[in-house]
Amino acid sequence: MPMKKITSITLFLLLVNVACRKENALDNPAPASSRGDTLTLNSAKQWYQNAERKIRSSGNTSSIDHGKWDPEWIKASSHQKASGNYWLIPLKGQAKMSGYRAGYRKLAFYRLASGEISAYIFEIVPDLLSLQKGEHAGLDHFTGRVFVYDLDYHLISGIVLANGKATGEIRRTPKGTKNNSLTTNLVRVIETCTWYQSSYTNAEGELVIYSEKICSYTTVQDNPPSLPDGFGSVPVTGGGGGGNLPPATPPPPTSNLPGEKGTKVKPNELMNCFDNIPDAGATMKVTVYVQEPFPGTEFNIGPNSVGHTAIGLTKSNGSSSVTQVLGYYPSTTRAAFGGSSKIVNNGGDLNFDVSITYTINAASFKKIMNYIANPPSTYDMLKFNCTTFVDIACLKGGIDLPSSFNFVGPSGPGGSPMVMCPAGLGKSIREQNTNNVNKKGGTTPNSNGPCNKAA
Structure with missing residues (x-):
């Protein structure tokens, strides 16, 4: 009202x-x-x-x-x-x-x-x-x-x-x-x-x-409360209202995302590896790994920066098995709020807090492979980030992940809306009580890396 x-x-x-x-x-x-x-x-x-x-x-x-x-x-x-x-x-x-x-x-x-x-x-x-x-x-x-x-x-x-x-x-x-x-x-x-x-x-x-x-608003007051004179400017890289304060710690780099220093890869070369294993009789699984910003909470920023969401694909047939774990990142620090993207190998070195695994058929697996092999070229932390990428990749294969939406920054008039992010997805996965959920965390399995298609 x-x-x-x-x-x-x-x-x-x-x-x-x-x-x-x-x-x-x-x-x-x-x-x-x-x-x-x-x-x-x-x-x-x-x-x-x-x-x-x-x-x-x-x-x-x-x-x-x-x-x-x-x-x-x-x-x-x-x-x-x-x-x-x-x-x-x-x-x-x-x-x-x-x-x-x-x-x-x-x-x-x-x-x-x-x-x-x-x-x-x-x-x-x-x-x-x-x-x-x-x-x-x-x-x-x-x-x-x-x-x-x-x-x-x-x-x-x-x-x-x-x-x-x-x-x-x-x-x-x-x-x-x-x-x-x-x-x-x-x-x-x-x-x-x-x-x-x-x-x-x-x-x-x-x-x-x-x-x-x-709050979510459809209208706002004509004369909102104003701040009194004398508060000055918000210190970013220098001292501020405290006068003799030491310089403020520089803001955290937007590119300090978990796992981003892993090897940059050409995703199509990693997806090619799955073609070396025949579909007939194969088992195909998709696992989504979430490293939460502040493990166990809904906070969007914490010890793990803004967190990270990675996707792992595994195809097994008899004694043959291929696993690839990938993450979607900004190509540079400046690209974090609107710039070019890159795909990084997250296998073997990403410490995740929760994960969820799905078993799917060959046709669905192929659709996810195709999407990952040709990822969107633009990254934006608020509009299209690692979680958005993984969510869409899963949807291509008919997987509807738990909701990943969460408030980012103060909301309301002029504020940030609810966006897909690791904190939101991690929270939703924790709320699941199914056998395909891992709430104990761990380290992502090693990726096989790039390889040629089967002759």
């Missing part, structure tokens, strides 16, 4: 209002001051120092060492809002997405209606795929996530943005809750949104499991 339309409100106020619904000390605080009181930097600094002392003297068991944050007061900036002002102060430390340092964080100070000062920490993390594409945009075109923490670094809330548009919100994952269907109060939508569990490593090096609401 349609949601309420939000107009003339900044992201700062939106997040503060959401954040003020947190538990414990911030239960039901008063709204932002309407008196227009000016908050001075000295007042904010004194309040913060007193808050630090109270945290230390309270015997708080938090592992956070506030002293290491070292707010860069000299770089503080004041910004006006509907009533009064707020301050943004760069704070040292950066989050990590899949082991890569990215984004920055800032302290935000403002007054409550009571006149009291309050503060939150904003941790801004760009979408890793955006970094891979080399995007370095201001936050009016930002794609990624903004997390909101209290001063004990407890996650309170957050927002998901795609090309500067608010497309969803973030919340602490309720215990015992899984994939609750909820509606969004951030944008005007037609369809119901769904919560998904995700994770990242915050600037304190802690693994944070959070819930993220992803």
